[in-house]
Amino acid sequence: MTARLQWVKRWPNSTIRAVSFLLVLLVGVLDYGTGTDVSVTLFYLLPVTLGTWFAGRRTGLLLAWASAVVWLVANFLGKATIGHPLVSIWNAIMLGLEFVTVAYLLGALKDQQEHLEQTVAERTAQLHTTVEDLEHLSYSIIHDLRAPLRAVYSFATLLQNECGNCGQENVRDYVQRIGTAVQCMDHLIVDAFDYTKALRAELPLNPVDPAALLRGILESYPAFQPAQADICIAGPLPAVLANEAGLAQCFSNLLNNAVKFVAVGVVPQVRVSAEVRGDRVRLWFADNGIGIPAEHHKRIFEIFQRLNPNYEGTGIGLALVRKVTQRLGGQVGVESEAGQGSRFWIELRGAARS
Amino acid sequence: MNTSTKAGAVLVVDDDPNDVFFMHLGFKAAGLPQALHIAVDGQQAIDYLAGNGLFADRAQHPLPALVLLDLHLPGLSGFEVLRWLRQQPQFQSLPVVILTASDREADKAQAQQLGANEYIVKPINLVAVLPELLRVMAGRWLSQ
Numbered sequence: 001m002t003a004r005l006q007w008v009k010r011w012p013n014s015t016i017r018a019v020s021f022l023l024v025l026l027v028g029v030l031d032y033g034t035g036t037d038v039s040v041t042l043f044y045l046l047p048v049t050l051g052t053w054f055a056g057r058r059t060g061l062l063l064a065w066a067s068a069v070v071w072l073v074a075n076f077l078g079k080a081t082i083g084h085p086l087v088s089i090w091n092a093i094m095l096g097l098e099f100v101t102v103a104y105l106l107g108a109l110k111d112q113q114e115h116l117e118q119t120v121a122e123r124t125a126q127l128h129t130t131v132e133d134l135e136h137l138s139y140s141i142i143h144d145l146r147a148p149l150r151a152v153y154s155f156a157t158l159l160q161n162e163c164g165n166c167g168q169e170n171v172r173d174y175v176q177r178i179g180t181a182v183q184c185m186d187h188l189i190v191d192a193f194d195y196t197k198a199l200r201a202e203l204p205l206n207p208v209d210p211a212a213l214l215r216g217i218l219e220s221y222p223a224f225q226p227a228q229a230d231i232c233i234a235g236p237l238p239a240v241l242a243n244e245a246g247l248a249q250c251f252s253n254l255l256n257n258a259v260k261f262v263a264v265g266v267v268p269q270v271r272v273s274a275e276v277r278g279d280r281v282r283l284w285f286a287d288n289g290i291g292i293p294a295e296h297h298k299r300i301f302e303i304f305q306r307l308n309p310n311y312e313g314t315g316i317g318l319a320l321v322r323k324v325t326q327r328l329g330g331q332v333g334v335e336s337e338a339g340q341g342s343r344f345w346i347e348l349r350g351a352a353r354s
Numbered sequence: 355m356n357t358s359t360k361a362g363a364v365l366v367v368d369d370d371p372n373d374v375f376f377m378h379l380g381f382k383a384a385g386l387p388q389a390l391h392i393a394v395d396g397q398q399a400i401d402y403l404a405g406n407g408l409f410a411d412r413a414q415h416p417l418p419a420l421v422l423l424d425l426h427l428p429g430l431s432g433f434e435v436l437r438w439l440r441q442q443p444q445f446q447s448l449p450v451v452i453l454t455a456s457d458r459e460a461d462k463a464q465a466q467q468l469g470a471n472e473y474i475v476k477p478i479n480l481v482a483v484l485p486e487l488l489r490v491m492a493g494r495w496l497s498q
Contacts, residue, residue, distance in 0.1 A: 143426055143455050146478070150455070151372035154481035158379075186478050 008054050016055040020063050023047035028070035032078050041071060041095060048099050049106060057107030064103045068096030131200065142193050146186060153182045184312070191316040194249070195303065198324050203243035205328065207351030210237040210251075210283055213244060214272060217252050229259045229268040237274040239351040240281050246324045247348075253317040254344050258287035261311055261342075280330075282347040292336040301332065321346070362419035362496055363389045367399040367435060368453070369427050373480065377422070380484030386492050391415060396430025399423070400438055403445065418448070420495050423470070425454040425461060433464060440469040449495035471495065 008016065027043045034040060044067035052060025072092035076085075156179040163172050211233050218224045224231055240247075259268040269288040274281055292300060292307065299305045303319035318332075325332045325346050336342035364381075368374050374392055381390055393399035399421075402409045409415040421439070425432035432452065439445045451472040452465045462473050472491070477483055 139456070139458065140426075146455055147370055147373075150476060150478050150480050151370075153478045154372070154376055157479060157482050183478060 005054075008050070011054070013055045013059075016051060017059055020047040020051035020055070020059065021066060023050070024063060024067050024070050027067070028074045031071060031074040035078060044071065044095075044099060045102060048103050052103045052106045053110055057103065057110075060103030060107055061100055064099030065096050067099050068092045071095055135200075138193065138196060142189060145189055149182050149186050149189075153179055153186070156182065184314075188314045188316075191314040191320070195316050195320050195323065198246070198249070198320055198327070201246070203246045203324070203327050205241050205243060207239045208242045208244050208247055209239050210247070210272075210274070213248055214251055217248060217255065221252065221255075223259055224255060229270065231255065231259075231268075231270040232272070234271050234273040237272070237283065238276060238281050240283070240348040241351045242328045242330075242348050246328060250321045250324050250346060253321050254285045254346070257317060258285055258289060258342070258344075260313070261289040261308070262287070263290055276350065277347070279350055280347050281350045282345050284343055284345050286341065286343045288341045291338045291340045291342055292334065293338045294336075297334050297336070300334070363391055363416045364420045364422065364496075365391050365393060365399065365402060365418035366422045367393045367396070367427065367432065368422070368424040369394050370424070373424070373476070376481045376484055377488075379481060380488050383485035384488045384492070386488060388419070388492070388496065389416070391418065396427045396432065396435045399427075399435045400430070403439065403442075420491070421448060421450045422453050422491075423450055425452060425456055425465065433468060436465065436468045436470060451491055451495070 011019075024044065024047045027040060027047070030043065031040050048060055048063045048067060051063040069092070072088060075088055075092075156175050159175045160172060160179070163175060166172075214233055214237075218231055223229065255270060258270040262268045266288065271284075271286045273284045273286070275284065276282075290308070296307055300307065301318050301322040304315040305319075306313055306315040322332050325348070328348055330346060330348040332344070332346050334342055334344045364386075366374060366377050368377070374394075378390060381388070391402065393402050401407055402415060403417070403421075405412060405415070423432045423435060427435075432454070436450060436452075439448065439450065446469075449471045450469070451474060452470045453474050453476060454461065455476045457475045465473050472494075474487065
């Protein structure tokens with residue numbers, strides 16, 4: 001009721017009161033006009049309800065008694081008094097009490113609703129503050145964690161430069177390992193942060209042209225250049241309903257995996273194609289990589305799951321792809337066997353063609 | 355522009371002693387003749403630029419021709435330093451290069467809006483890239 005009568009809410013209380021009392025009088029006239037045989041008492045509930053809900057319980061109670069009085073007057077004027085006049089007065093009081101009950105219950109309901117709305121608003125505001133605080137905190141943590149890593153890495157680089165001709169091969173090796181470990185931790189921090197960002201980032205949906213998005217990604221990453229990898233977009237890719245930034249992250253993660261997980265000496269080949277499935281579009285990323293045994297297909301999309309220690313990684317890339325795709329209302333999956341390459345897919349809603 | 359020293363001075367505002375150390379190394383490796391002056395927090399940067407207290411002696415603490423400014427600083431942030439700086443008539447065209455660990459788009463936008471000339475994110479291999487980076491920055495902002 002409130003949803004449809006939103007416009008009434010904008011009226012000042014005095015207007016609502018005036019309209020309600022006018023309605024009571026109108027029903028009274030109707031009551032008088034229709035005579036005693038036709039009962040219209042239920043119509044008095046309309047102004048009572050209106051007044052109670054939008055102008056408060058006190059107005060409702062006043063309207064309830066006003067309705068009873070108007071009913072009594074209409075009855076007297078219509079000469080509909082049965083027997084003793086006190087009977088009509090008694091009936092009017094009973095009617096008034098009925099209206100009062102309705103006004104009272106409705107007022108209680110309204111109070112409850114307002115209380116609930118206020119509680120929700122307060123909690124939402126609290127939640128917003130908490131989320132903002134957490135966001136700020138995580139940025140600070142990232143910043144503070146990465147600063148010492150930068151120092152360790154830089155000092156490792158300096159040591160390595162100093163030790164270039166020191167003749168102690170093992171020292172050079174140790175220093176290099178320090179650098180690699182630190183870099184790995186830095187990636188982990190950045191990836192974990194990206195993942196938490198994907199969890200809470202707003203991802204408004206728009207029609208996205210996957211081919212244009214892919215071309216942009218292919219141009220901007222050195223690892224996807226023709227000399228490093230052979231990546232082709234096969235056939236037209238229909239527009240999908242997605243969020244460009246989110247989808248770009250998914251695409252680059254899938255392509256990164258496709259060019260990373262190849263056998264030594266193999267030039268990565270990736271073929272991106274589309275398959276229309278009803279109102280959805282499945283985008284395939286087929287590679288010539290090392291493949292994934294079927295028993296691991298589920299695990300690879302979970303966070304911090306890594307299958308092959310010979311390849312660098314944080315175990316976050318595919319988890320991020322799955323999380324973002326889910327938030328875009330889509331799904332991800334893989335078809336693969338060990339040694340046979342992998343065919344990853346992302347399925348999203350197609351963007352209705354205009 | 356007030357350039358009281360021959361080669362010009364550079365003011366580095368950074369609270370991380372390691373990064374300051376790398377900055378010294380980078381300047382040396384880049385072969386830049388400018389004197390490096392350090393402020394370790396926002397208030398000190400403002401005091402330096404305004405010539406307050408300890409920094410009143412301009413022979414020792416010359417006005418810089420370039421400021422390398424970190425954003426996350428104890429007390430007054432780099433943003434506040436930048437805002438103050440652009441409010442001073444004599445520093446309105448002083449080149450300010452933001453050198454920060456933050457790659458937040460919001461930080462970048464705010465820095466640009468406050469009048470930063472460049473925004474550079476500190477990479478993990480800071481020491482390796484600094485000489486070249488400083489050479490480029492010096493060529494771009496100290497050539498006049």
